[in-house]
Amino acid sequence: MKTEIAAPRTHLYEQVAEEVAQLIGQRILRAGDRVPSVRKLMAQKGVSRSTALQAFQLLEGRGLVEARPQSGYYVKPQREHLLPEPEHSHEPDTYDQIELEGTAAKVAEVIVSFRHHPEYAPFGVATPSPQILPNRALNRVLAATARQAGDAGNNYDFPPGHVELRRQIALRAPDAGYQLAMDEIVTTFGCMESLNLALRATCHPGDCVAIESPTYYGLLQALESLGLSAIEIPTHPQNGVDLLALEATLAKRKVAACLFATSYNNPLGSCMPEENRRALVQDILAPRGIPLIEDEIYADLYHGLARPKSCRAFDTEGLVLVCSSFSKCLAPGYRVGWIVPGRFGQRVQLLKFMNTLATATHPQAAIADFMKSGAFDHHMRSLRKRMREQVARVSEAVAEYFPAGTRVTRPAGGFVLWLELPGNANALRLHQRALAEGISIAPGPIFSAGQRYQNFIRLSCGYPWTTRLEHAMMTLGRLAQA
Ligand SMILES: Cc1ncc(COP(=O)(O)O)c(C=O)c1O
Incomplete structure (x- = not known):
């Protein structure tokens, strides 16, 4: 006798969660993005408040979103986008x-090279964008x-x-x-x-x-x-x-x-x-x-x-x-x-x-x-949120466009990322090549009195994410491959 196996029944909240999960999977919603609010989800999907809330709890349990107090749910950086961190700085x-002697002049030479070009894609200087x-x-x-x-x-x-x-x-x-x-x-x-x-x-x-x-x-x-x-x-x-x-x-x-x-x-x-x-x-x-x-x-x-x-x-x-x-x-x-x-x-x-x-x-x-x-204080509350989102965005782009073997920090504050590039990458040369493409970065050796960090760069995330920045990250990733 053939046994009938009933298809598992999915609850409404699971279906709603799945639709949001798909948006994340297809990267329409990306790390740091705010997920539609409970109220919006209720209106969009015609579901009750408790169904919308259960959907969020499920997404949270799956590690796809995180709740932020008084702010709603946000897409979490996905595991495949979490590159390993650089290790201890040196023995x-x-x-x-x-x-x-001479350090100040060397640093000035690098910094001045992009300070005077405000049109450069601004990953070089760690300042918040005037827009925010x-x-x-x-x-x-x-x-x-x-x-x-x-x-x-x-x-x-x-x-x-x-x-x-x-x-x-x-x-x-x-x-x-x-x-x-x-x-x-x-x-x-x-x-x-x-x-x-x-x-x-x-x-x-x-x-x-x-x-x-x-x-x-x-x-x-x-x-x-x-x-x-x-x-x-x-x-x-x-x-x-x-x-x-x-x-x-x-x-x-x-x-x-x-x-x-x-x-x-x-x-x-x-x-x-x-x-x-x-x-x-x-x-x-x-x-x-x-x-x-x-x-x-x-x-x-x-x-x-x-x-x-x-x-x-x-x-x-x-x-x-x-x-x-x-x-x-x-x-x-x-x-x-x-x-x-x-x-x-x-x-x-x-x-x-x-x-x-x-x-x-x-x-x-x-x-x-x-x-x-x-x-x-009001401004600081929104600035912190923005910086956290911008850092998540740039980290995600690093995972997507930089060569395999790249490592990147996961800061719990501030708005800069520190990247270790694989192999014998040369950060000063990358800096020059990036400038030629209209992109500024800060090369690793200027962060050390002993000229360490030849294959490291710092990326500032002080600017809101735009397609221009996305293209710049794509270009940087390509240059870093070479
Ligand atoms: C760690 C750190 N300290 C100090 C400064 C300089 O700050 P200020 O512009 O207030 O002189 C900076 C600026 O980039 C910084 O990153």
């Missing part, structure tokens, strides 16, 4: 003290604050700097895990001035500074201009500085300060776990009296639910100097930043005074007002 025992910054709103605030201030606005705002701006910065410090008084903050001309002041307050010419490897090229320029040398500490793409390697270095060499971007290092996007931050500050640096200059410029651009704590949250000795600015999130051209210099407060204020006398008054006032009105 712990290969580091040496590196004199930086609230420029018009901020400029209106600038005009209004300048009008209100009258003649008083055209005066020096001597260190420590604009009172309301410092109040607004202090108000947000608990997000980073610590309390701050206004007079513990000095405003500056961007994070670069903060870092320079921090280095000058803690080091003397000829001293050696421990840095991450790879690290932001501007830091290498700052070290060279101050006559400092560097020791590159191996840095992990997820966890940041290798603390064992750091301890081994400190046992052998005299280090005047450490300069780390603990929350989303540029270019790695690494984020030091909280326990490592505690150990770094309390177990490694405090007993040796070594200051930590913490570059926090990307810390507010987290992709998850909360901002990582600053190392300052674990500091009881005043040895952590926090440096940051509004350049990556609001207004690079306003040139407004700040430093929280810990026990080096007086020295930093004096250096600031000697260096630039005062920070420009109007940009500080405008940003302070923008923050006070609530517009800044």
Whole structure:
């Protein structure tokens, strides 16, 4: 006798989920895209709210979408688009003290080559696109604050700097895990001035500074201009500085300060776990009296639910100097930043005074007002979401167009990706060939004092995705094959 096997019955919610899954499979919906809302799905498919919700739960369970609080469901990067990550930056025992002579000029040569070509497909410079910054709103605030201030606005705002701006910065410090008084903050001309002041307050010419490897090229320029040398500490793409390697270095060499971007290092996007931050500050640096200059410029651009704590949250000795600015999130051209210099407060204020006398008054006032009105926090919420989506898009294009064997980071914040190209790829040559095709990238060697990372590149994801960028990624992938 023949047994009848009944075809498994599919529920309505499974059918709805399948239709959405097909859109993802056909790449009509792509990583980072918002999936139609529950309400839209109800109207589109003529289903009840609970069916639409069950469909989303099923898609979530299958790893196709993820829920984001108060925002809806988004397509997750698919496994086949998750390339392996680059490994540890270099062997712990290969580091040496590196004199930086000539580094600044080499870096400038590379950066200037695309800075002056705004028409290039912009994967080179790590700035947010002007399209995703609230420029018009901020400029209106600038005009209004300048009008209100009258003649008083055209005066020096001597260190420590604009009172309301410092109040607004202090108000947000608990997000980073610590309390701050206004007079513990000095405003500056961007994070670069903060870092320079921090280095000058803690080091003397000829001293050696421990840095991450790879690290932001501007830091290498700052070290060279101050006559400092560097020791590159191996840095992990997820966890940041290798603390064992750091301890081994400190046992052998005299280090005047450490300069780390603990929350989303540029270019790695690494984020030091909280326990490592505690150990770094309390177990490694405090007993040796070594200051930590913490570059926090990307810390507010987290992709998850909360901002990582600053190392300052674990500091009881005043040895952590926090440096940051509004350049990556609001207004690079306003040139407004700040430093929280810990026990080096007086020295930093004096250096600031000697260096630039005062920070420009109007940009500080405008940003302070923008923050006070609530517009800044609102903007940050949407900027974080955008950056996360843009990073997902570029990662996906790397998986699609770059040669087999390419590795790419999976940053949990910020908006840059660090790629390791297979074989004996030459990043500087790729950079030249990309420029000839109207595409800018940042070649790996400029992120190292020791000229490491010959086969690495950094891609900035600061611009909204367009077909032009997709074509540029296709071209880059083809050039990287060669
Ligand atoms: C890690 C890091 N620190 C500092 C800076 C410089 O910041 P600012 O423009 O505020 O001087 C940058 C800019 O790219 C950066 O990536």
